[in-house]
Amino acid sequence: MEKRLGATPAAQPTLLDAETRLPLRFLTCGSVDDGKSTLIGRLLYENHLVFDDHLAALERDSKKHGTTGAMDFALLLDGLEAEREQGITIDVGYRYFSTRRRSFVVADTPGHEQYTRNMATGASNADLALLLVDARKGLLDQTRRHAIIADMLGLRHLVLAVNKMDLVAFDEEKFKRIEDDxxxxxxxxxxxxxxxxxVxxxxxxxxxxxxxxxxxYRGPALLPYLEEIEVDDDRVNQPFRMPVQLISRPDMEFRGFGGTVANGSIRVGDEVMVLPSGGTSRVKQILGPGGExxxxxADDAVxxxxxxxxxxxxxxxxxxxxxxxxxxxxLAAHLVWMSEEKLLPGRSYLMKINHGAVAATVTALKHRIDINTLSKIxxxxxxxxxxxxCNLSLSRKIAFDAYRENRxxxxxxxIDRYTNETIAAGMIDFALWRAGNIRHQHIAVTGAERSQLMGHKxxxxxxxxxxxxxxxTIANLVETRLHALGxxxxTLDGDNxxxxxxxxxxxxxxxxxxxIRRVGEVAKLMTEAGLVVLCSFISPFRAERRMVRELVAGGMFIEVFVDTPLxxxxxxxxxxxxxxxxxxxxxNFTGVDQAYEPPEHPELRLVARDTSPQDLADQVVAHVIKQIAL
Structure with a gap:
């Protein structure tokens, strides 16, 4: 067995003492180069949690990648080669360790603005935020941003670790000024x-x-404070919630619903309800990792x-x-935007919640939060x-709790529906009941009946x-010929x-x-009236053309790409x-200072070259007649 090394000959930690107190899940956050990885590496080292071979590797790596010339404890956590070369943390590094008083799960998160999404990931599963500040620099924008995100994600406990005090000659006034700020x-x-x-x-x-x-300084050192702080985990006493992750049906005799209990508890024989449908039944059997x-x-996978x-x-x-x-x-929700592509209200995104997916559109951006003043902009x-x-409109109803009640x-x-990039993390604030009280009005005359009256689809x-x-030009020619055919x-034209x-x-x-969102809604209403609707719009973005296609559905959308070179x-x-x-x-003129995203698979692609607009219109008319025949 390799010997664990540390700075002092303190007694070896044991899990027996640590088990008497709930484990503490905390994350380190703050601006880049504030010393988060170094701090956690130091904690591991001083508590005899670095093995001989790791220590030897650390000494070698400190000479190669270190930033101080001495033992660089940050390298214990910065595992990616890119991180070591740049001297920053990119990924979220999770570490598990125990002292005689408590066990810990620590998420070492990036400080650079580019990786704010990783910080949000670490915060979503933590009980406490360890927010570092460089004593020389004081509070920075990223410090404030991380504090806001930690608050939004439900963390109620925060340690402000004012680091690099040695570089300000352990100045008490400098520390107090940062704390007061x-x-x-x-x-x-x-x-x-x-x-x-x-520190x-x-x-x-x-x-x-x-x-x-x-x-x-008369207060506790960092580790003793983390060992003693009480963080309530009262989830077992909260209302029962289990998002369904898997439908298990190995044969016709068994149908089980797998998932992790998020809150509360459940027993065999208890009545349960399935949301959003509202169906009810009773629990017949509970199967865990060890059997029935x-x-x-809470936290049981069953x-x-x-x-x-x-x-x-x-x-x-x-x-x-x-x-x-x-x-x-x-819904009303807070968003942390994580993409270099800007949020575009009206665009259809994919929301992933409770292991399911639903189309979601930001109908209104209420305000942006100023990270310096917390004011609404x-x-x-x-x-x-x-x-x-923001306000969100979903394509169907979902079951949820407000984030402050259930994380x-x-x-x-x-998620961006075209690139599959994760573009935002969201926290639900409340349901928009005014919108929820609006119900679709049944119309007695059906679309099929209108089509019969029109004589075409x-x-x-x-x-x-x-x-x-x-x-x-082509759209006008097409409508003229279709009109002549009865x-x-x-026509909906962009300028008009x-x-x-x-x-x-x-x-x-x-x-x-x-x-385009508004035009799509109008076009949909007109198809419900039984019309053939000709829409002539630059519509530069694929996402919005796809949104209109999905809006009218039923094969009633024909994309005609007039492919004329710039x-x-x-x-x-x-x-x-x-x-x-x-x-x-x-x-913001398309083709000059704004991009145009050409269709990838249009139903019709019209290339002029030596073909006249009249001949191109004939191609469209021939295609349309086949599509609308009853």
Whole structure:
């Protein structure tokens, strides 16, 4: 057995003493290079949790990658080669260790703004935030941002570790000034406890034991404080919640619903309800890792079987009928934006919550939070690392709790439906009941009956392409010929719509998204009236064209890509817009200072070259006639 090495000959830690107190899950956070990894590495070293071979490797790596010339404890946690070369933490590093008083799970999270998403990941499973500040620099934007995220993610306990005190000559006034600044900033946050501790992670001052260099500090050192602090974990006494992760049916005789109990407890024979459907049954059997059991509580991974064959799907939530979760399809939520692509209200994203997925649209961005003052700032979009409050509309109802009541069933992520990138972490605040009280009104005359009256099926013909590509010209020719054939049509043209319905919108990305969202809703209403709707819009983004396709559904969407090269469009320039855009007189002009995303798989691709607009229109008409025939 290899001997564990440390700085002092203290007694070896044992798990027996640690088991008397709940394990503490905490994360280290703060700005880049504030010493988070060094601090945790020092804690491991001083508590004899570094093996001989690891220590030897640390000595070698310190010479190769170290930042101080001496033993660099940060390298114990910075495991990625990219991290070691840059001297920063990129990934979330989890470490598990125990002292004689307590066991710990620590998440060492990145400080760089680019990796704020990783910090949010670490915070989502922690009980306490260990927020580091460089004593030379004081509070930075990233310090404040991490404090806000920790508060948003439900952490009620925070330790402000003012690090690198050795580099400010252990100045008491410097420490007190930083502590006062932070307490003033955090006065409107929801932390239950804030403990400020001056430390030097590099030299071990106030890390595991009090430091003689800071005799003016009368409080506990860091480790003794972490060993003693009480963090309530009352989840077992909260209402029962179990998001369904897996439907297990190995044969026709067994149908089980697997998942981890998020809150509360359940026993065999208890009545359960499936949300959002509302079906009820009783627990017939509980199967855990060790086999059948009578009960299960928070954090237990189990499979339940029910007495009745009711509908249960992945993403549903099992609750008890007298303590139900909320069910809604319109929500208010906080978002931490994690993508370099900006939030675009009106765009359809994918929300993943409770192991299920649902289409979600930000219908309104209420405000962005200023990380320096916590004030609310009007905004139309969120950029990388921004924090904001928004309203969300979902494609169907989901079961949830407010995040402040349940961190498991109240949290979600947003995913870009085109790139599959995780773009935001979200915390649900409450249901928007006003929106939830609106119900779809049944209409007596059906779409099929309207089609019979019209003599053809409805359809959306979506002409897309650059300005000057010929979209409106071809669309006009197509409608003229369809009208002559007795087809009931109408046209929505980009300029005409912006002169009326969408005259309040500009040409920024958020406004372009909202422009197409509104047009899509109008086109859908017109198809319900039985019409063939010709839509002529630049519609530069694939996501919005896909949104309209999914909105009308049923094969009623035909994408017509008028594929005219940019050079040809500039040469035509029928409205003189390219000339003005290239002169800087018009901003956000597609093809000049705003991108156009061409369709990847359009139903029709029209390439002019030597083909006249009339012949191109004939191609469209021939395709349409086949699609709309009853």
């Amino acid at each position: 932070f307490r003033t900033f955090a006065a409107n946050l929801g932390f239950g406890t804030i403990r400020a501790i001056p 030097s992670a590099r030299h071990g001052d106030n890390v595991s034991a009090s430091s003689a260099s800071m005799a003016w 059991c009578e009960a299960a509580g 499979t339940l079987t029910l007495s009745d064959e009711i509908d249960v799907a992945r993403g549903d939530v099992l609750v008890q009928p007298h303590q139900r979760a909320q069910v809604a399809d319109h 009007a905004a139309k979009t969120l950029s990388l690392n921004d924090i904001g409050v 498991d069933t109240g949290s979600f992520i947003l 409805p359809l959306v013909l979506w002409f897309t392409g650059l300005s000057g590509a010929g979209k409106s 087809v009931h049509t109408t 719509v912006r002169l009326a319905l969408n005259r309040d919108l500009g040409f920024t990305e958020p406004d372009r998204v909202e422009n 050079e040809t469009c500039i040469a035509r320039d029928p409205k003189g817009l390219y000339r003005r855009a290239m002169a800087g007189e018009i901003r």
